[in-house]
Amino acid sequence: EVVVLRLGHRPGRDDRMTTHIGLTARALGADRALLVGDASQSETTVRDITTRFGGPFDVEVVDSYRDIIRDWAGTVVHLTMYGERVQDVEEDIRAAHAEGPVLVVVGAEKVPFEVYDYADFNVGVTNQPHSEVAALSVFLDRLFEGRELEREWEDAEREVIPMETGKRVEEVE
Numbered sequence: 001e002v003v004v005l006r007l008g009h010r011p012g013r014d015d016r017m018t019t020h021i022g023l024t025a026r027a028l029g030a031d032r033a034l035l036v037g038d039a040s041q042s043e044t045t046v047r048d049i050t051t052r053f054g055g056p057f058d059v060e061v062v063d064s065y066r067d068i069i070r071d072w073a074g075t076v077v078h079l080t081m082y083g084e085r086v087q088d089v090e091e092d093i094r095a096a097h098a099e100g101p102v103l104v105v106v107g108a109e110k111v112p113f114e115v116y117d118y119a120d121f122n123v124g125v126t127n128q129p130h131s132e133v134a135a136l137s138v139f140l141d142r143l144f145e146g147r148e149l150e151r152e153w154e155d156a157e158r159e160v161i162p163m164e165t166g167k168r169v170e171e172v173e
């Protein structure tokens with residue numbers, strides 16, 4: 001199981017980013033997203049997309065992150081520009097994933113130091129400042145080694161038919 005934990009959501013300001021964290025987690029192979037704080041708008045959007053385009057994928061708003069990280073019965077990966085290079089630790093993280101669930105933590109504003117401390121891996125997708133959505137995408141693709149792109153979706157109401165030009169969406173029977 002791979003679960004994405006989104007910290008530090010600021011209502012209003014972070015709504016789109018938090019929604020994109022949920023949508024990206026879903027699209028790129030995670031099983032679940034936990035959104036800390038007042039992020040019910042993002043939760044609703046991610047749920048709607050899952051209803052329409054399929055799953056399984058769960059999204060949930062939680063009050064606090066501390067117990068989730070502390071009690072996580074698996075590996076905690078915190079994505080941060082200050083961390084170890086993803087290309088240096090991805091193999092160890094894949095090995096850990098074969099043994100148990102992985103919690104992938106991404107921040108918004110400044111992430112409290114205790115998160116760095118609790119994490120089993122602090123991982124940088126480059127050591128340059130960029131975006132939690134971008135970091136999450138590259139990380140998940142490295143974790144799954146591209147297999148997430150082949151995923152089949154269950155219980156979708158509609159499906160995009162890939163095409164060279166134009167847009168085609170079909171209702172799923």
Ligand code: SAM
Nearest residue numbers: 079080081106107110111124125128130132135
């Ligand atoms: N400066 C903030 C700090 O010191 O915690 C981070 C702000 S950044 C806009 C928001 C989030 O994007 C971070 O918490 C981290 O999860 C992610 N992020 C940004 N750059 C990253 C990188 N190079 N590698 C991994 N994650 C990154």
